[in-house]
Amino acid sequence: MRVPLGLMALLAALISTAPVPASAEGGPAWDACVGLASTPDDRVKACSTVIDTKSETGRRLAGVYCNRGHGLTEKRELDAALSDLDEAVRLDPTYACAFNNRGRVYSFKRDYDRAIADYDQAIKLDPSMAMAYSNRGESRFNKGDIDGAFADFDAAIKRDPNYATAYANRGLVYYRKHDMAHALADYTTRIKLAPDLLAFIDRGNVYRDSEQLDRAAADYGEAIRVAPTDARGWRNRGMIRLYQGDNKGGLSDYDKALQYDPADVFSWNNRGQAKLRLGDKQGAIADFRKALELKPGLQTAQEQLKRLGAL
Structure with missing residues (x-):
């Protein structure tokens, strides 16, 4: 799902791997191909091994192509994924997994009409x-x-x-x-x-926009707790701290945000605001210049640099 950029977090697309028929014999390649815990690389490699052995047919082989297509989708090798999922549909046109996963490929390609048509078929096959x-x-x-x-x-x-x-x-x-x-x-x-990073950020955004700033800060703090090396929790809490007048706390949070995401233009800009409030004019100028370097034409940075006589 696409949402506006900025401080609102992006919702990740759902990863879907429908189960394939269980194997009586199993084996490392089969288990890695159909296992939910496999990485995309491991899934693609294992499913390729199963396909190469020519040991499977029908629904089971469709499931292998479906799962390899899933792995390729996660690797954003979309054309190869589409080829595999087309083959899964050809092998078993009653297999909802293939239509569901192919819909995801079309969605990543922004071909939403085809994606919806595939999801329609998946739902028809498995309501x-x-x-x-x-x-x-x-x-x-x-x-x-x-x-x-x-x-x-x-x-x-x-x-x-x-x-x-x-x-x-x-x-x-x-x-x-x-x-x-x-x-x-x-x-x-x-x-x-x-209770993952995005869950707390999403709820924190609602609290923020409802002007329940303490609760927003608490949720962003939870985001930091569950994902301490992800910049998003730090920069969102930093913003709340600036709203609340806690400039030192905001500065500290933006330091962390930039440690983990040095290309985030808004963290540079907002840290500049924190430094300016704390009387660090030269530090603020440096941060505003960095923000402007990353995003030429950023109005807030331009205005501050003009006020400071640095533009």
Whole structure:
């Protein structure tokens, strides 16, 4: 799902690997090909080994192509992934996994109409597949069909009440509709199910925009706790600290944000603001110049440099 850039976190697309029929014999290559814990590289390598042995046919072989296609999608080798998923569909046109995963490839290619058509087919073949509803909702959201997206996320939750991604996605729709109470409820459920970095940032953004700054800072602090080397928690909490007048705390958070993401123009700009408030004029000028170097024409940096006589 695409959301505006800036301080709002991007929602990651759902990774989907539907199970393939179990193997009576198993084996390292098969297990790595169908195992949910395999890395994309390991999945592609293992599934290729299974394909090369020519030991599988029918639904089982379709599942191998489906899983290799998934691995290639995660590696963003989209054309190769599409070829594998086309083959999975050819081998077994009743296999919902292949349509669901091929829909993801089309979605990454921003061909949302084809993505939706594949998700439609996945749902037709397996009406209980919550993942396909959520994925279709993401494509509808990206086409601007907010009501259609909401209906899909709602359907995904009804089919799987423990599906964290669907709560995250529905929460974003509520957020877009400025229904902060329902957005908070969905993000809170998501945190209970999957308390990761984005879960806390998303809820922190709602608290921020609802002017509940202490709660926003607490959620960004939790984001830092679960992912201390990710800049996003630090820079979001830094902003709240500046809002609250805690310039030293804001400066410290932006130091950390830039340690982990030195290309973040807004952290340079905002750290410049913190330094300026703390009386470090030269440090502020250096940060504003860096922000302007990274984003020529950044109005806030230009204005501050002019006020400081440095532009």
